[in-house]
Amino acid sequence: MxxxxxxxxxxxxxxxxxxxxxxxxxxxxxxxxxxxxxxxxxxxxxxxxxxxxxxxxxxxxxxxxxxxxxxxxxxxxxxxxxxxxxxxxxxxxxxxxxxxxxxxxxTAPHPEETPGMQDEEWRQSVHEFYTLEGATALAEKLQSWEGGRLVVHIVEMPIKCPVAPLEFTFLADAFFTEQGMRDRVEITYVTPLDGAFTKPVASKYLGNMLADRKIVLESDFMIESVDPERRVLVSYDEREIPFDLLVTVPLNKGxxxxxxxxxxxxxxxxxxxxxxxxxxxxxxxxxxxxxxxxxxxxxxxxxxxxxxxxxxxxxxxxHGLQMTQKFDGHANCFIETGHGKGLLIDFNYEVEPLPGKFPLPGIGPFSLLKETEMNHWGKVLFRWMYWNVLLPGKELPLPALLSMAGKDTEDLP
Amino acid sequence: MPVTTINGRGIHVDDEGFLTVYDEWDEDLGKALAAQIGIDMTDAHWKVIRFLREDFATQFETATTRRVETVGGVPTKEQFKLFPKKPQKKMAYIAGLPKPRGCV
Missing domain, CATH: 3.50.50.60 (FAD/NAD(P)-binding domain)
Incomplete structure (x- = not known):
């Protein structure tokens, strides 16, 4: 056996x-x-x-x-x-x-790896949403928060679901707008990357979306520590970012x-x-x-x-045979952008996220790198698909490898 | 692929000036590249650059600041002192290695 x-x-x-x-x-x-x-x-x-x-x-x-x-x-x-x-x-x-x-x-978040992060302000003014416990604590916090400086922050790449902190930021903007308190919240997005996202075309689109929502982007920020007493993030190059509410993505490790x-x-x-x-x-x-x-x-x-x-x-x-299937790093992710809309990106090891239609070229129904209601519904329906189709290992009608059909390449250098 | 001339030698680089051919680099060239971005090389700088070169030879990837700290033994704080503001990019540039890859 x-x-x-x-x-x-x-x-x-x-x-x-x-x-x-x-x-x-x-x-x-x-x-x-x-x-x-x-x-x-x-x-x-x-x-x-x-x-x-x-x-x-x-x-x-x-x-x-x-x-x-x-x-x-x-x-x-x-x-x-x-x-x-x-x-x-x-x-x-x-x-x-x-x-x-x-x-x-x-992979899992490790807040203890950043000095000061898990000290007395943990789950008080310092939060995360990558665990059920953390997401639930943050829900409670947001119910009673009266506004101030919200800082959404990534410690270091790679992280699980690299679009999630951007989605959180867009959803927070929408949430505070709907609560009628957006003018009392200053939102800053802090990242170790040199832009909103890793790859140039998507980074430009997503960066513009942050700017449109009056969200400040603080890039190239390599965190050294959290100072819980003064409520500031401190970087290795000695920049400081003050916060009233920090939502961080801690260091991820296997x-x-x-x-x-x-x-x-x-x-x-x-x-x-x-x-x-x-x-x-x-x-x-x-x-x-x-x-x-x-x-x-x-x-x-x-x-x-x-x-x-x-x-x-x-x-x-x-059976001692050569492996013939070659994975290309293919991924696609719905990105919630708030107010019932979403974005979709499709990419692999070689091809960065580009605009276009997915999965059917020219038809969709999903639009790549563009905010649509259909993309939002894709994300909503995905939860049902996850439990009922994906986990049991049933086939989804999507190609395993990335296809360039339907992608718009004019923004590439 | 652009070719630039440094120290009288033709060198292959990418659009941002990072070397693209591992074997075109030597320590004289590293010194010249460092001077271009305002860094005067000391023994402490060379310790990092030599680690990056050796690590790349086995990993085929430019070490991250975390890897330079945990495997190379140079704390991140010191990397920032030696290569101010953007150590990861500057270290790769001087070592003649590809710009560190940002994972998607």
Whole structure:
């Protein structure tokens, strides 16, 4: 009996077992998935909780519900992987041997990595929305906040869902406008990047959208510390940004056990081949989703497109054949922009987000890099798709690899 | 791909002046590139630049400030002192490496 062990039952890990279980004979393969708890979060929904658009119970389901029969869910924390012995040790002492290991343990915020961030102002005037607890605390804060300086801030790239802080900023602008208090709120967007976003064309569009909303962009800001007493952000080049309410995206890191196992880079992401997701060092270890070090967004969308190609590659690899499917870093993301509208971006390792129509060239129904109501409805409907189509590993009518058809390239240099 | 002349040598660079051919670089050129952006190279500067060169040879990617701190052993604060304002870009420029990639 061969053993496939999957570490992490989030978006990527759940899709891995749903895609592979039907293709690995039950008499030959035992599949086990390990996670610390039985709670699956719809993480894209966290963004909406601070504004009262979603309730916490709308983004939580039991993990087990999305796992197929023939897959064992084992609850426990991973102590370490022993890659030379093909074993995983859990904190409770369990010892799990494997033939193949898939690491799908994601990325998580680490506020303790920035001096002062988690001190006395944490969850008082210093907030985050990347955990259910944080998003819920911020919802409470916004209900009674009377205005002042709102600072939305990113510590360092890469982060999970790199568009989320921009979306939060647009939604905050809309929220305060609807509350009739926009004139009492000063909004500043603080980023370590040299513009609103990473890539030039999208950065220009999104930068203009910030300016139109009278949101100040503070770029190239590498944070050194938060001073909770004076309520200021301090950068390494000694700039200071005062705040009354800070909404930060803390440093993101992969799981600690990856570091302890010697499998990670300086941020605990697993170095893999960016086309096949196979570990650069171990021939029987893959890393999928946010846990891998591939140069594209950390996002469920990437995990989804990976999973259109990964199962074929995995099956070829275990039979000693060359992997023929090559992942191109494809992702697409809806960006909420407030007042019932949204934007959509579609990109990969090589092609930056461009304007146009998606998925059908010239028709859409979605518009790329343009605010439309249809894009907003795409995002709203996506929650249903996530639970009912994506996680169970059913096919979405979208191509796995990026297509240039329908994209407008005139803004490219 | 533009070619520029530094120290009497033809060098391949991108639109922003970052070298595009790893092997066209040597420490004399690094010194000249540093002078162009107003940096006088000391031993402390060279420690960082040499780390970046060696790291790139195995990783094929320009090290981030975090990597220079955790793997190269030079604290971020010191990187800002040595290469003021935009250390990541300046270090890559002097080391003759591609501009650090901003992940999408």
């Amino acid at each position: 061969k053993r496939l062990l999957v570490l992490g039952g989030g978006t990527a890990g759940t899709m891995v077992v749903n895609k592979l279980r039907p293709r690995l004979p039950r008499d030959d393969w035992k599949i086990t998935i390990v996670d610390t708890d039985n709670v699956h979060y719809y993480q894209p929904g966290f963004l909406f909780i601070p504004f009262g658009i979603y309730r916490p119970d709308e983004v939580v389901r039991p993990r087990k519900r999305f796992l197929p029969s023939g897959v064992d869910l084992l609850l426990g924390a991973v102590d370490r992987v022993l890659p030379d012995e093909n074993r995983v040790l859990l904190a409770d002492g369990k010892d799990l041997p494997y033939d193949y290991l898939v690491i799908a343990s994601g 799981a600690d056990f990856i570091g302890r196992s010697g499998l990670g880079d300086e941020l605990n992401y697993v170095p893999v081949d960016k086309e096949t997701l196979l570990s650069k060092r171990y021939d029987n270890i893959f890393a999928v989703g946010d846990a891998a070090d591939i140069p594209t967004s950390k996002a469920g969308s990437v995990a989804h497109f990976e999973m259109d190609l990964f199962p074929d590659n995995f099956l070829r690899h275990i």
